Amino acid sequence: MTGLLSSSRFRLAAGAALALALLPLWMSGYVLGVLTVAYYFGVFAMSWDLLFGYAGEVNFGPTFLIGLGAYVSGMLNAYTPVPMWLCIFIGAFAAVIGGALLALPALRLRGPYFGLVTLVAVLILQQLIVIFAGVTGGEIGLAVPDVLSVHTDPNYYYALGFMLISAAVLLGFARSPIGLILEATGQDRIAAEALGFNVTKHKLLAFCLSAFFSGLAGALMIFYLGTASVGTVLDIAVAVQIIIAAVLGGRRTIVGGALGAIFLIVAGEYLRPIGELSNFAVAGLALIVLMFVPDGFLGYFMRRRAR
Amino acid sequence: MSVLQVEGLGKSFGGLRAVDALGFEVGRGEILGLIGPNGSGKSTTMALVMGVHRPDQGSIRLDGAEIAGLSTHRVARRGVGIVFQHSRPLRRQTVLENIELALMPDRISSLLLRRSVADRARAIAERVGLGSVLGRTPDALTYADLRRLELAKAIALGTHALLLDEPFAGLTASELREFSRLIASLRDEGRAIVLVDHNVKGVRVLVDRMLVMHAGHKIAEGEPDAVIADPQVRAVYLGGALDVHHVPTARPAQHEAEALLEVRAMTVHYGKARALHEVSLKVQPGEFVAVVGLNGAGKTTLFNALSGFVPYAGEVRWRGKPRLHGSEGAPAREGLVHCPESRELFGDMTVAENLQLGGHRLAPPEFEAQLAWLLDLFPILKERRRQTARTLSGGEQQMLAIARALMMRPSLLILDEPTLGLAPVIIEHISAAMETLRKDAGLTVLLGEQNVTFAVRHAERIYLLENGETTWSGGAAAFIEEVGERYL
Numbered sequence: 013m014t015g016l017l018s019s020s021r022f023r024l025a026a027g028a029a030l031a032l033a034l035l036p037l038w039m040s041g042y043v044l045g046v047l048t049v050a051y052y053f054g055v056f057a058m059s060w061d062l063l064f065g066y067a068g069e070v071n072f073g074p075t076f077l078i079g080l081g082a083y084v085s086g087m088l089n090a091y092t093p094v095p096m097w098l099c100i101f102i103g104a105f106a107a108v109i110g111g112a113l114l115a116l117p118a119l120r121l122r123g124p125y126f127g128l129v130t131l132v133a134v135l136i137l138q139q140l141i142v143i144f145a146g147v148t149g150g151e152i153g154l155a156v157p158d159v160l161s162v163h164t165d166p167n168y169y170y171a172l173g174f175m176l177i178s179a180a181v182l183l184g185f186a187r188s189p190i191g192l193i194l195e196a197t198g199q200d201r202i203a204a205e206a207l208g209f210n211v212t213k214h215k216l217l218a219f220c221l222s223a224f225f226s227g228l229a230g231a232l233m234i235f236y237l238g239t240a241s242v243g244t245v246l247d248i249a250v251a252v253q254i255i256i257a258a259v260l261g262g263r264r265t266i267v268g269g270a271l272g273a274i275f276l277i278v279a280g281e282y283l284r285p286i287g288e289l290s291n292f293a294v295a296g297l298a299l300i301v302l303m304f305v306p307d308g309f310l311g312y313f314m315r316r317r318a319r
Numbered sequence: 320m321s322v323l324q325v326e327g328l329g330k331s332f333g334g335l336r337a338v339d340a341l342g343f344e345v346g347r348g349e350i351l352g353l354i355g356p357n358g359s360g361k362s363t364t365m366a367l368v369m370g371v372h373r374p375d376q377g378s379i380r381l382d383g384a385e386i387a388g389l390s391t392h393r394v395a396r397r398g399v400g401i402v403f404q405h406s407r408p409l410r411r412q413t414v415l416e417n418i419e420l421a422l423m424p425d426r427i428s429s430l431l432l433r434r435s436v437a438d439r440a441r442a443i444a445e446r447v448g449l450g451s452v453l454g455r456t457p458d459a460l461t462y463a464d465l466r467r468l469e470l471a472k473a474i475a476l477g478t479h480a481l482l483l484d485e486p487f488a489g490l491t492a493s494e495l496r497e498f499s500r501l502i503a504s505l506r507d508e509g510r511a512i513v514l515v516d517h518n519v520k521g522v523r524v525l526v527d528r529m530l531v532m533h534a535g536h537k538i539a540e541g542e543p544d545a546v547i548a549d550p551q552v553r554a555v556y557l558g559g560a561l562d563v564h565h566v567p568t569a570r571p572a573q574h575e576a577e578a579l580l581e582v583r584a585m586t587v588h589y590g591k592a593r594a595l596h597e598v599s600l601k602v603q604p605g606e607f608v609a610v611v612g613l614n615g616a617g618k619t620t621l622f623n624a625l626s627g628f629v630p631y632a633g634e635v636r637w638r639g640k641p642r643l644h645g646s647e648g649a650p651a652r653e654g655l656v657h658c659p660e661s662r663e664l665f666g667d668m669t670v671a672e673n674l675q676l677g678g679h680r681l682a683p684p685e686f687e688a689q690l691a692w693l694l695d696l697f698p699i700l701k702e703r704r705r706q707t708a709r710t711l712s713g714g715e716q717q718m719l720a721i722a723r724a725l726m727m728r729p730s731l732l733i734l735d736e737p738t739l740g741l742a743p744v745i746i747e748h749i750s751a752a753m754e755t756l757r758k759d760a761g762l763t764v765l766l767g768e769q770n771v772t773f774a775v776r777h778a779e780r781i782y783l784l785e786n787g788e789t790t791w792s793g794g795a796a797a798f799i800e801e802v803g804e805r806y807l
Contacts, residue, residue, distance in 0.1 A: 184430075185430075188429070188430045188431065188432075189419075189423050189429045189430070189431070189432050190426075190427060190428075190429050190430060192409070192412065192416065192419075192420050192423070193420065193423060193425075193429075195409060195411075195412075196409055196420055199407075199409060199410075200407045202371055202391065203403065203407040205370075205371075205390065205391035205392045205395065206369060206371075206391055206392075206395055206400075206401050206403070206476075207392075207395060207420065207421050207472065207476060208392050208395035208396045208421075208425055208476055209392050209423075209425050210390075210392045210425055211392070213425075213427065214427065217427045264411070
């Protein structure tokens with residue numbers, strides 16, 4: 013443990029966290045608002061990397077988990093007297109249960125079928141939201157009565173704190189013996205089984221953990237935004253952005269996902285004045301990184317340092 | 320009592336009978352050598368015991384308890400360790416972490432590494448000779464150390480039984496001796512060991528008993544020396560008696576023509592393992608040349624390099640010009656057609672579709688003529704036209720692979736191990752077809768074979784490949800006299 017506290021990486025991370033925590037001292041509310049959303053996206057991307065980077069499963073539907081967390085907590089808040097914080101945690105657990113029900117049969121499939129199942133799950137959830145527009149708000153969105161805070165700074169700290177805690181938990185998990193087992197199952201299923209590991213069990217655990225943080229982040233985000241809508245927490249476009257963020261930041265690094273998400277959201281916002289071209293520019297940049305630096309930002313620097 | 324007891328084991332993949340009615344027993348402190356040419360079903364047998372594939376028939380008992388059909392991780396937890404033919408370490412982790420992984424319990428609550436695990440991992444590493452490289456990642460290991468790492472992982476789990484799939488492949492003579500000593504010491508601790516190898520000679524001193532497989536069947540079992548002397552075993556490796564009167568006559572007139580294919584000092588490395596060392600050979604137009612050698616000698620590597628599938632050092636001249644590293648599939652379009660050892664048929668497509676793909680560059684009348692000629696050569700394919708390739712038997716698949724290659728109208732046909740895993744009667748069929756191709760069609764062929772009898776029956780000239788180097792070359796008759804029986 014002392015080794016961890018004195019390691020240069022830990023000091024770098026602590027310094028970065030402190031810098032982010034001090035940002036409200038001189039940044040405008042607008043910038044902080046952008047970063048707040050970016051931090052929630054960071055958790056989406058880190059949760060996704062646990063599955064892709066470690067368990068070796070491509071989840072094309074991270075928004076299935078996020079959307080479950082968001083809509084279950086949002087609807088509970090809108091239609092029942094359950095307190096907000098309880099709604100948020102029930103939402104997160106709903107994502108875990110929904111995710112497990114989906115993953116249990118899907119993880120037995122080989123090859124690209126797991127990914128396809130997750131993709132179809134998002135489409136189904138999206139259709140359900142639209143069909144039951146009366147209670148879900150449909151395409152217009154669901155207004156949630158409670159909000160985390162009406163002020164910018166507390167909202168910023170909620171998001172930052174949540175992202176840091178998520179990063180610590182996910183990273184700790186990935187670095188633990190069980191993370192090692194998970195990495196082995198992701199790299200070579202048969203070799204991992206030959207070492208006596210029940211691959212499906214370990215992947216299911218990873219999926220549940222990923223679902224928990226995705227659902228929690230989805231729930232927190234709508235209580236920040238005040239509404240839950242298909243376009244912000246469910247749409248395939250959102251899923252694609254999460255995947256790009258995670259790969260851009262660096263596969264198998266966890267923290268890279270957060271970096272990639274912050275980069276994507278901030279770059280998109282910074283380039284907003286150029287209109288439609290901004291999406292094009294961000295996507296083009298992502299393409300260049302994917303083709304020439306497939307390890308992502310963090311993977312690239314870790315490799316440089318290893319040399 | 321036997322540790323591992325296998326009875327009536329059977330497994331088919333589509334129409335291919337990979338393992339058939341196989342039975343054997345291995346006791347405590349015993350090494351059983353499972354020997355056979357490539358494609359004879361050895362690795363499939365290992366995979367069945369380990370639960371990677373589910374057997375169609377038969378029983379597998381470990382210490383008296385049935386384990387056939389159990390999933391792989393359950394078999395492993397009962398104390399069976401396996402060394403796969405190819406190394407599969409975690410690339411980002413160190414040697415020590417890789418061994419620790421094998422010692423971890425299969426629980427989802429193990430968030431902290433227990434002290435005892437690390438200590439045992441170190442002890443195992445010392446034992447296999449990895450003590451000085453504990454902190455390295457696999458990329459920084461020598462080839463032999465990578466194999467040691469695989470063995471270390473298997474020891475960690477295999478407290479009862481060890482399955483070793485070609486543990487000696489690619490090792491030098493001194494490393495081989497060291498590994499043999501290590502494996503013997505593991506046996507002496509009371510483990511039951513099954514050692515798979517394609518090379519009879521390499522393992523005879525190490526194993527207590529030997530079982531020889533061919534085409535999915537057991538053909539001999541017993542003391543190593545008795546098994547090696549067994550006429551059926553010799554027939555499997557040599558393909559029958561060598562007969563000087565059955566060699567084809569060379570056609571010297573053509574030998575002055577410009578070589579169709581010339582290889583100069585070709586060397587190939589797979590990562591750290593050397594597969595081919597300064598191999599040179601020549602094929603004249605209309606010639607039938609064979610490269611013979613045991614499995615692992617480098618035949619397939621040579622052919623893969625010629626087809627541009629693996630990078631090489633050295634020079635390849637095609638029709639007198641140096642061949643450049645062209646685009647994918649370029650050698651095939653230039654008439655250098657490869658019929659690979661693994662056959663590589665399109666399994667979900669029918670026989671007709673496979674042939675159609677082979678002939679996709681021919682004009683319709685030529686296509687029809689070529690197809691008619693080939694279906695005449697292999698009549699069974701006509702009957703099977705509408706069947707998918709996957710459902711064909713091994714021999715039928717081989718005929719289809721050859722026919723598909725011939726649909727491309729090759730200038731030179733590279734034929735890699737056409738007799739692989741096939742029963743003698745099927746080999747006769749293929750042999751007859753080869754004879755027609757050589758005599759009537761005047762086809763130029765570069766054949767790779769470990770079945771020497773098959774090779775000398777068709778080839779005018781022979782290159783002997785041993786451990787990646789050509790150690791002999793000359794005419795077929797001279798081969799029988801000079802190399803002959805010492806080959807096995």
